[in-house]
Amino acid sequence: MARNAKLDRLLTLVKALGESAEGLTLDEMAEVIGANRRTAERLRDLILVHFDLEEGVDDRHKRFRIPGTLPSPFIQPNVAEIAALKSLADTAHKAGSAQAPLLESLVGKVQAGLRREVKSRMAPDLEPLVRLQRHHVPAGPMIEHAPETVAQVQGAMMAGMCLEFDYLADGAAEPKWRRVIPVGLIHGPATYLIGKIPGRDLEPAPYRLDRIIAARVSNQPGAAGEDWDLDQWMSASFGIWREEGYEIVLRVAHESAERARKWRFHPQQMIEQDGEELIVRFHSGGLREIAEHLFTWGGEVRIEGPEELREMMRERLSAAGRAVV
Template sequence: MGKLRRALTLVHLLSESSEGLTLDEIACELGVNRRTAERLRDALREEFDVEERLDDRTKRFFIRDSLRRIYTRPSAEEVAALQTEAAGRRAEGAAHAVHLESLLAKVKSALDHRERARLAPDLDALVRLQRSRVVAGPLLDATAEALGAVQGAILSGHCLEFDYVAESGEQPKWRRVIPYGLIHGATTYLVGKVPLRLGRPEQEPAFFRVDRMTDTRVSNLVGCAPDDWDLDTWLAGSFGIWREEDHEIVLRVLPSAVARARSWRFHPGQALERDGDELLVRFRSGGLREIAEHLFTWGGDIRIESPEALRKVMRERVLLALGSV
């Protein structure tokens, strides 16, 4: 059965890739060596029209228009997952909820009458008993138009212009930024960088809440993120949203919580180190306030080893929680 699964997986890979895959890429995707990848490709050629194109002296393989509908129609589990996610993001007021709902409608409309009848019982059961968790947070009013303008600026390689309210009650201020990324979640953020101006210091990218943006439009000024920009690396410099100087964070997990901490992601760049019956968690990050507030959820099972700045922030948050400040 393992060989059959690999063969079916390869059929999907070659039919869904617009650029095609090299033998090395096939081997990597399937977790096999190059020779096995070659044998699987040759076996598929007996049943499918496996085509190839030359890309900088490297052959790339793909299947063009040769799959039957049975290979691509969605399962009840897949449709239910999409519907659950769309409903959850709609409940949060997420800006991209409209896109998920549009995709869901297209997936459902692509099903014929027989497929809809086959999926209906399972889909109804799964949707009824599945929810995407909606956490406490701001009531948002982000519009699909604002999100569309951000994505339009990214696609066209232009800056984005908008009026922005930094805090509730303030007057909107005009902004022009280069779009460096979109962060979806309970709140949708634009990562934007103010274009470099003659005689002014260069500014770092910053977060802008999409729900606080009005009169959002694509600028006439060209501007796009550099090719070596890595959004994931930039995000890892902070524990959450707050951007500040990063610190070497060391947390000590008490024995009662070691098992839980080993299966917990504190930070993408974390390193775990056993220290007797305890566990040390190390990572480099800013966002000390967000780290301190997260540590409240551990009920005293995690102690701050360093830096002292994080201890200071934690003491401040404790006093505020007690109403002493």
């Protein structure tokens, strides 16, 4: 078993060095294989015996890469990888994801790139993995996303240009023209373009992709700044909608403490033990989305603060009560 683990590390590192355009430092190699720097050094020396390992210096750090194309056995996907990709594509299709056409196209290209004898050898194993694996698709909106809209958004991002479109906001009678800098694309049950109006000191705003009409790449330059962090922007809200942030404090009853310890309420959450209970803290907006999520805990999570979240929970409880009248 240990021998197999060493071989797996070696092959993983060979593949990573062949895929990296700028090369990997020893610390990055160690991270790739989940080992220490000394182990990475030993594997690097072993790879050097069998491969043309190119060495360069970047910011006073040595970087290593395998130039050219690796032999096909090193880059050929295995059965489990193809099955995982196909399962993801099928799930995206069922959920109406804007990425579904791209994933389905990728599956086709990956399978088309396999040699005939490889396909024949994989077929008996691939069939049960595809047939017996599924991703859970939760209840949610059934939305169709136009592939051409996705293509225009991504084209504007790659070109560093603004995006122009007509937008039919929720409740609006007529669409209005918009020009934005595309700084993000968030996929989910509904896909959102995150756009910033050029020349104005305003926060980026979400635009639901299925409400975007006649999207086209603008002639006006506009690209996300180097210091823009989409993950940081997303963490300011519990869901997609933007509002003032609050210091959220939740108390988890001891019956659910173990479950909560392994639960991600928020990317920047802090968890502390308080007797047999847990305290969960994070800074976020999206009070309605937080309140509705807490329904799934069946009363095992108590809102310690802020008062605005307590009030939102009271409103949602009142609204939920009408479902059984």
